[in-house]
Amino acid sequence: MWVLLANLGLSEFTETVYRAMLVDHTWSVQQLAERLGATEKQIRQALDQLADLALLIEDNTGGGVQLVRPTIGLSALLARAETEMLERQRQLAATRDAIAAIALEQERQTQRENYLRLEGIDAVRARIEELTRSARTECLSLNPRSAQSPDAKAASTRLNEQMLSRGVRLRAIYQESYRNDPALVSYARWLTGIGGQLRTTSTVPMLAIVYDREVALLPLDPTNSRLGAVEVRSPGVVAAVLALFEQLWAAAVSFGESAPVDANGLDPQIKQLLELLATGQTDEMASRKLGVSLRTVRRMAADLMERLDARSRFQAGLEAGRRGWI
Template sequence: MLELLGLSSLAERLYQAVLTDPARGVAALARDTGMTDQQIRSALDELADLALIRPSAHADGTLWPVSPAVGLSALLAAAEDEAAAKQRQIEATRTAIAALAAEHEEHRHHRAEAAIRLDSLDSVRGRLEELAANAVTECLSLNPGGAHRPDARAASAQLNEQALRRGVSIRAICRESFRNDPDTLAHARWLTDLGGQMRTVPIVPTPVVIVDRRVAIVPLDPADPRHGALEVTSPGMLAVACALFDQLWATATPFGSTVAVDEQGLTTAERTLLELAAAGHTDEAAGRKLGISARTVKRQMADLMARLNAESRFQAGVRAAHRGWL
């Protein structure tokens, strides 16, 4: 209990024993406390260094405990002074960090008017970490695919927790197919348990991260994030990115909810698959957009054809259109 004041557990136990009966010698203290002679002598040295015992004024060669109201209060006052000095150092460091960050941000904005090119995956990740650490109101993201592995979750856990504790809203949109991936499903549970929100749609058109609706990170090549990204601050481009997110969020299915069906008995994913097939996408192409395998696409199309009582995909398209499914 008194470790904060610099007392070890043995010294604290001995101090309490000495306060109870100051006249006991080493042998009696060893018997009553269960400590060895060496432990007692070491603890006595510790108490003496902390000015919690002092030579007796009445018996030469003996020690007398200092009252807790005096000795411990003095140690507590010293600890408070040390903590106050440490807090002043922390505040000075925080001020220095804020000044350095502001200078860095000003330098970044001088380099470009509307967009800054982030040429590598490392620079993208580093900038996302900066933005997350300084987010004030919300972090929004569109996530087309890719499992959230345990190491990736661990890397972002602290920043997400800190942001949520500051009152920052975290909202993420993922593909419906993520429910089939254990790692990404674990990430969704982890995020929502922290207080974040996640919703799903059949197709996420492109990866985007939006912070406080004042900056967006968009990939140079949506198919390969290794090519880097653009940091966008142009009001017009931000308006487009935010509108895309808001539209998808309004129609997306909250994580943990049962996938809804419409008046025709179709899920959003099934209707999207029919639209892709009608547009001429192959099973492989449709699977890439939906985040599922070509085999799964074939199985789902077979089920839809059976429900439409169609013998071919062409016939299925005609009957789907006739029923208002398209």
Template sequence: MLHVLGLSGHAETIYRAALQYPDHGVLALCEDSGLSEAEVRAALDELAALALVKPSDQYGERLRLVSPEVGLATLLASAEATLAERQAQLQKTRAEIAAMAANHRDTRSSESVVRLPGLDAVRARLEELQQTTEFECLSLNPGGAHKPDARNAATPLNEEALRRGVTIRAVCRESFRNDAATLLYARWLTEHGGHMRTLPTVPIQMIVIDRRTAILPLTPTEPRSGALEINSPGVVAALCAFFELCWSKATLFGEQPPSDKAGCTPMERALLEFVANGDTDEAAGRKLGISLRTARRMMATLMERLDASSRFQAGVHAAKRGWL
């Protein structure tokens, strides 16, 4: 306990023993403490340096113990003074950091669009934004499984934001349910107060912070190439409206996507639309984040339900029946 005052474990042991047995010499203190003679003498030297023992004026080379009310109180006062000085330095540093951060924000806010070159710059900026998020974080996530490094980077930031009362809403592609680790992360997010919904396809990757800052990829097909930070109120408002449209059409995580009047799930309807527009099963599966085998199996089931012998005929029949 006394280590905060600068005492080692051995020094504290000997000091306590000397308080209990003030007449004991070095050899007796060895028996009292279980320490060797060398350890006891080193502890006494340490206590002398801290002014907790002093040379005896009565018994020559013997040492006299300084009481806790005097010796420890002096050390405590010194530690408190050091702590107060340290706290004053930290307060000054905190003020300097706040000034630097304000200047950094002012510099960015003066630019309606800021280019973030590369993945490192994007993640660094997202870390800054999530640390200062006040009330809301919205995101569209067109990918399937979240990569472990991205998931590990996002988890502590999201946890801290949720603890501060920030609302987190995310729209993800339904196929992420096929990845066990991403599914586990989605459950963690919703259990901790986040909100997630799914769509068969998500049109673009996007993050909006506090309805005033948006992050969009420079190249949608290559998110690692960097991003654009947009601070224009008009553009951000339009992006928020686009998010709300996606959110309104999405299925709450944990619920099964509802079928429409024709009995098609959102995933089946999206597959039909892709095929009707000329996509192959492979291309449609890639957009939906499902395997070619799964896409073909879904398409075969749809063709059977539509009484179609070809993909082209399936599209024609689907249009006639109002499925598209």
């Protein structure tokens, strides 16, 4: 069975000529042509290829050619092919590493473009000022009570005024408990007076700001916004924050309107407290989620226990559920 030597650089016809010459290297060009049914031109081309591959060399006398034995000539070609293959493999491995490096850099660049970590409140406020100045159409915000410090309101007053003066739509959701803070009530009245839209709901799960439905600022730690924030431009994440905002906005109460009271005499804040009690939340956790003081939560819980004739907060939550209050 013939072994194809194309990988060593021999064409199929040149290999045929080489094998024929191994049988009798004394054959002339004419004899090889007759033997193989080829033209003399084809034979000379094959001999030239054999010479190029060092399988046919001049003999020592200089008067003719000598065929190199396979164990020498072909083994040398095989060794060269193996060396070339190893070098090709090395080049492919280097190319693979280069592709991986390019892909990693692209991933890192995408992450840099989609996520920017802002350490500390000063960095966050500086970035908020930049984003506010560049906002074109809309600014949405979720504002839990814990994030509404006097210095935060002071920092946002001028920026919000500038946005509204440029025609940027501003919508904000605050916790219902803001009504217990005269400073926040005054700020909300001022904001709506210059064109901002403000609604309230019993709980706001986290602080968030979304600019032009393209970039969102989210706290690194939802329980402590002073630690910093992450700026997100990933469309999927921004869409999720927008969905949360719109869901809360649809159920929230416009500023200036009283919170609706249902047939059982419960406003949204009381109902939210009942739901928290029914799931076994502590007074401290309910205080944080509702944005009211621990003392207020305990007073509200005591009133509910009395109305529901319950001996514990958890029982009050279960009884409210049984009566269809929540």
